[in-house]
Each structure stands twice: as structure tokens, then as C-alpha cells.
Amino acid sequence: xxxxxxxPLRSAVRTAGDPxxxxxxxxxxxxxIGHKRVPEINQETYHERAGESDRTDVEVVTxxxxxxxxxxxxxxxxxxxxxxxxxxCAQTNRPLYRITLxxxxxxxxxxxxxxxxxxxxGETTSEWIDGPLTRAARAGGILLLDELNAADxxxxxxxxxxxxxxxxxxxxxxxxxxxxxxxxxxxVVGTSNPGYQGxxxxxxxxxxxxxxxxxDYLPESIEVELVFDRTNxxxxxxxxxxxxxxxxxxxxxxxxxxELATPITSRExxxxxxxxxxxxxxxxxxxxxELIARVDEYDESLIRTLIDRQLRDVSD
Amino acid sequence: MYLTEDTDPDDxxxxxxxxxxSQARRKELERIATLCTPREIDIHVRLTTSxxxxxxxxxxxxxxxxxPMRRYGQPYSDFxxxxxxxxxxxxxxxxxxxxxxYSGFDRFTEYLDEIRPRWQSLFKxxxxxxxxxxIEAQMATAFRLHDDFVLKSASLxxxxxxxxxxxxxxxxxxxxxxxxxxxxxxxEKFTMLAESDDDGSEPHLQYTVYEALSLALMDRxxxxxxxxxxxxxxxxxxxxxxxxxxxxxxxxxxxxxxxxTDMLAEPDPRSRVxxxxxxxGRVAKSSRVQ
Numbered sequence: 001x002x003x004x005x006x007x008p009l010r011s012a013v014r015t016a017g018d019p020x021x022x023x024x025x026x027x028x029x030x031x032x033i034g035h036k037r038v039p040e041i042n043q044e045t046y047h048e049r050a051g052e053s054d055r056t057d058v059e060v061v062t063x064x065x066x067x068x069x070x071x072x073x074x075x076x077x078x079x080x081x082x083x084x085x086x087x088x089c090a091q092t093n094r095p096l097y098r099i100t101l102x103x104x105x106x107x108x109x110x111x112x113x114x115x116x117x118x119x120x121x122g123e124t125t126s127e128w129i130d131g132p133l134t135r136a137a138r139a140g141g142i143l144l145l146d147e148l149n150a151a152d153x154x155x156x157x158x159x160x161x162x163x164x165x166x167x168x169x170x171x172x173x174x175x176x177x178x179x180x181x182x183x184x185x186x187x188v189v190g191t192s193n194p195g196y197q198g199x200x201x202x203x204x205x206x207x208x209x210x211x212x213x214x215x216d217y218l219p220e221s222i223e224v225e226l227v228f229d230r231t232n233x234x235x236x237x238x239x240x241x242x243x244x245x246x247x248x249x250x251x252x253x254x255x256x257x258x259e260l261a262t263p264i265t266s267r268e269x270x271x272x273x274x275x276x277x278x279x280x281x282x283x284x285x286x287x288x289x290e291l292i293a294r295v296d297e298y299d300e301s302l303i304r305t306l307i308d309r310q311l312r313d314v315s316d
Numbered sequence: 317m318y319l320t321e322d323t324d325p326d327d328x329x330x331x332x333x334x335x336x337x338s339q340a341r342r343k344e345l346e347r348i349a350t351l352c353t354p355r356e357i358d359i360h361v362r363l364t365t366s367x368x369x370x371x372x373x374x375x376x377x378x379x380x381x382x383x384p385m386r387r388y389g390q391p392y393s394d395f396x397x398x399x400x401x402x403x404x405x406x407x408x409x410x411x412x413x414x415x416x417x418y419s420g421f422d423r424f425t426e427y428l429d430e431i432r433p434r435w436q437s438l439f440k441x442x443x444x445x446x447x448x449x450x451i452e453a454q455m456a457t458a459f460r461l462h463d464d465f466v467l468k469s470a471s472l473x474x475x476x477x478x479x480x481x482x483x484x485x486x487x488x489x490x491x492x493x494x495x496x497x498x499x500x501x502x503x504e505k506f507t508m509l510a511e512s513d514d515d516g517s518e519p520h521l522q523y524t525v526y527e528a529l530s531l532a533l534m535d536r537x538x539x540x541x542x543x544x545x546x547x548x549x550x551x552x553x554x555x556x557x558x559x560x561x562x563x564x565x566x567x568x569x570x571x572x573x574x575x576x577t578d579m580l581a582e583p584d585p586r587s588r589v590x591x592x593x594x595x596x597g598r599v600a601k602s603s604r605v606q
Contacts, residue, residue: 253355259347302347305406309459310352 013130016095016140016185024091027062030140030185037095037141039086046080046087047222049215057215061189062088064211065142070163070188072148072207075215076252078265081191084215085144094185095141097132101150107158110134114175128176137162137171140183148190156206163188163209217252220245223266231273240276240283240313244269247287247310261296268294282313324482341402345383345409352413352459359416361409370412372421381412391474392467404471407464414451417458420585427593435600441530442599443592446579449537450588453580469539477541485519522558523547525565529599532569536576544569564602571598 017031032038048056055063061084064071073081082098089096099110112131118124136143145151151159162171162182171180190210218226223245228235248264255263268290275286287307295303346361353359358378369382383405390400415421424443431439452469456462523531528547535544546555548566557565575595582588 250351250355254347254351257355259350302344302351305348306351309410309461309464312460 013135013138014095015138015183017093019185023066024088025059025062027066027088027092029091030093032093035093035095035139037097037139038093039090039096041087041090046084047218047226049218051214057084057213058088060213062092064213065187065189068165068187069211070190070209072190072192072210072212073215074192074194074212076217076255076263076265077193078263078267079215079217080266081215082144082146085142085189085191089142095136095139096144097136097139097141098144098146099132100146101148101155103150103152105150105152105155107154110155110158111171111173128173128178133158133162134171134173134180136188137180137182137186140185143186143188145188145190148192151206159188160206160209162186217249218266220249223248223269226266227270227273230270232277233273237276237283240311241273243311244272244283244287247306251306260302261299262294264291284308284311284313287311324479341405342383345381345405348406349381349409349413349416352410353416357416359413368408368412370415370419379416381409381416383408383412388471389475390471392470403464404468407461407468410455410459410461410464411448411452411468414455415447418451418454418585419447420589423586423589427589431596438526438599439592439596441526442533442596443589445530445533445537446576446592446595447588449533449576450579450582452538454583465538469537470541473534473539473541477543480521481519484521520553521555523556524558525561525568528557528565529568529572532565532572533576536573568599568602571595571602 014033014035016035017033019028020031022029046058048058051057051060053060061071061073065088073084075081086096088094099105108131110131110133112129112134114126115129116124117127130138133143135141145159162169164170169182171182172178173180188210217223220242224238224241227233227241227245228238233241248269251260252263254260272283272286272290275281275289276283280286281289284307288304291303291307292300342361342363346359349359349361350357356377358373358375360373360378360380362380362382363385364382366384366386367382368384371380372378373380387397387401388404393400393403395403428436428439452461452465456465528544531541531547532544535541543555546552547557548562548569556562572595575591578591579588582591
């Protein structure tokens, strides 16, 4: 096998569309060029939530992105942090690149790596394949870093340079020596769960590079509507869904107070409702089926008791 | 303790199985209580040797609930003993939570202080029995607890009556009710089979007017044990009033019926205390206790 020297080839990355004259809330909409990384959201039903000011979460996030800021969305699991990013990308034609960080995420997982490639003649060459950070930087997309708390110091260091002010930021790929000036529209958005025990403490310098935005769970009335938006359940079942959502809200409070190891997410509520469709399961059966298997062992009999006493089927 | 043929089954069960007194159980009950009440309410659960209770603590919206560790017999069910222990403890917990959510402790205490000490226990009983029924009805609307409350009440009534009979048998004779009916609609009615002594005769149970009044109120709560009906029935000699007070009891019982109907229909806890106060006044007047 003949090995050639590593060639600093980069993956073909298509850049985002140019800025248009339109804005979605506070953020400039890019021209739609049919970019494959722009998310498609069939149901454009993100429910905007009021925050500390009169501005909604979407207004705050789009304002921050328009001003060139990187954003970290904080909130309990299932409040819709990632969905908000996908929604904004879909509305503004921005390519989205996503990676979930963990203690086993290395710098190379973000930047990219050299791969050995055999050509038709049998020769093997080294080819550079961009990672999500590099692709987002080249394309002018949004890099979504899920579980930002899990980023270790090495990962954070790889991100620091690209999160400087727009004029000074740069990205260097050590393996190829290439220095990339990130696209004007490139932004980083992270998500994190409060109380999550990350492997590494994020240092202040890294945290300081983000505009922090806190997301709460949807109000009960909107979450009830969300269930009917996302399922085929008849409106006759509304009393049951209201009770389920109210039950979930109380358990989320308990989770926030440290009384319960795991909260109930909106996704789980919708899955419970999906199993109630066509009378496949009763509310109590569907709730037990979804939640009992998932909760911490310490919470199991507690959750079972609460489901038995607090939820009511339509027949009750 | 020596077990013999005459050992009370409840005492035997209590002696032969470990008490549910673990810290894990206490914590679990406390977490249930916390998650079934609004976030601002602080509840501390204590396991006690016997008797369930709820009392406000010094700070606002703070309560202490006592849950008994003792084991109860199960005349109407056939749970595994450990499961039955938990069923009773959880049901008693929800009963006490009913007081947290729906009772008016302040109003009750205010009025109790106005009553002469001699009659305070009567007022406490008159109010507590009706309040227990009222909050169980409210809890059964808010939570899926109706069947649990019926089973708990029927079991406790059965145990109390059997003990009464055994106590009387030590000296005279005793009897137990022929049926238990639930006041609230349930699919399955509990039927308490009449038991008789070895010679086939039923012992005679005697009640003071005070005891009979308590029975009359309880029988109009979650479960009707049938004992009040038997007390009023001249053709049923095994349950009698002490002395010549049958007519007085029948008179009080009519007022008690209206009182319990009002208490079960009244959602406001302060108004229920006022209603109990009015009823107590009428009973006192009828029996000239004041």
C-alpha cells in the first residue's frame, strides 16, 4: 500500500444564502437556496414564551444572533431548547449543524479528522473530512451544541477562538495547518440543563462568550393545545389531557426542588397521548407504560402511586 | 406475647409481622404528600405507634402528619401483608392530606377555646367525624381515592366492632352489625357477616347516647356500617342504648342526619366549623348537657 502525504482537502461545503431584506423577528432571513442543512419543520407551531422582559424567547434569541452573539439556552429537559434552534433556522434559511457533547467528545469530533481513502488505482491517500464545527463555520450556519455542560476543557478550547468577536475570530485546523475565517453568518448555540452534573466545570471565559437565555416549560393551557396539535386525540379527551399536563407540571416543580430525580417532558406527554389514540391504552395505562420504565428506581413506587391516585380515565 | 386460640387476629398479625417503620417508608410517604399538595405547602410525616393525625406547625403552610406503624387486619381484602400495610398507610396519608387541603384548623381552634373543657371532647368528636367524611368526599373528587377510603373505613369499622364485641364478651355478651353499606356509590358493596358466639347467641352491645351519636355520624360518612339502624330497631335487641334514652337518641339522630347532609355538601371549611357549632348547640340543648 502506497501512502501519499496527507492532502489538506476539505469537504465540499455549500455556503448559506445571502442576506435578504426580510427579517424573522430580529434576525435577517437569508435567501432560500435550497440548502440541504436547513431544517424543515412541518408544523410551524413554536409557542413563544415571555421571559424576564416583555420580549419573547424567540425575540431575545434572534436579537442576540443578529448582533453576532453566541447563545446558550438553559432549561429542563424537554422544554424545547433544540426545537427553538431548529425553528429559527427553518424560518431564516440557516443551515444547522448539530452535535451532542459528552465526556467522550474529542476536539476532532468538532473540527474533523483525516481519513484514509483508497482510489481506483489502489493508492491510499489521506483526506481531511470536516467536522460539524468546521462545516458550520465555512457554510455560515448555526452550530448547535447539545449538552454544553458536558464539554471538557479541550473541547471548550477548540471553540473559544471561533467565538470571539466577528472581526477577530478564526479557526485553525492543526492537522492541515489550514486557517479558516468563519463565515459572517456563523453562530454557535448551546443547550444545557440546570442541575446537570457535567464532567467538567465550564470556565468563566467560555461561559462569558455566550448570551444566556432561560427557557421554562410551556404554560399548561398551551401544552394541552400542543398535545392536540401533535396527536389525533379527540377533544372529548381534553379533561384527561388537562389532568395529565397538570400532573406533569407538579412533578417538574418537584424535580426543580430536588424531590424527584427526573421530570416529565413535553415529549413524554405527547407520547403518552399517542398511546391513548384509538383507545389503544387508557390514560393511566399509557402513563404507567411510558413513565414507570423510565424513572429512577428510587422514584418508581412513588410515581406509580401518584399515577394511580392523581390521574383519571375518561370512564372514571 | 403468647398466641392462643383466643388471641385477637389483629393483635396476632401485628405481633407476627414487622412494623412498617423504616425511614425509607416515611420518606416515601412524605414525598407523596409533597407532590399531592401545592408547592408552597411544607409537610413533615412522622411514623407513630398508632393513630393517624394532622396538625399545623408553627410556620405558615407547614403541617405535621402522623401515620401509624401498626398493622391492621384486613377483613375485606386479601393483599399480601406488606402490600396491605402500604395501602393502609397511603390511604391514611391521603385522608390526612384532606385535612391539609380542605379543613379549617384556625376556625376550629377558635371555637374549641370557647367551649367549657368538660364538653370539648364531645365537640371535637361531633366536628371531627363529620369533617372526616366531608374531606374524604372532597378528596375522592380531586383524586382517585374513593375505593381506598371505602375499604379503609369498612375495615376500621369492622375491627372496632369486633373489638367491642370481644370486650363485652369478657363481661357479658356482644354482637356485630349485619351489614355494611357504602354511602357513596360503588360497584361492590361490602357485607359484614354477622358473627355469633359459640353457643349461637349474639352478645348484647350497649351504647351511651354519646357513643350512639358518634356512631350515627360515622354511619352517614364514607361507609354505613348498619349499626345505627340496628340501634334504633326495637326488634334488634343485641344493640341497645344504655338507660332509657332510645327516644332521645332517635330525636338526636334526625338532627344528625340533616347535619351530616349539610356538612357533606358544604365546600367551605369555615362554614363547616360554624355548622358543627350550631349542631353541637342543638345537641347540647336536646340532651341538656349545657
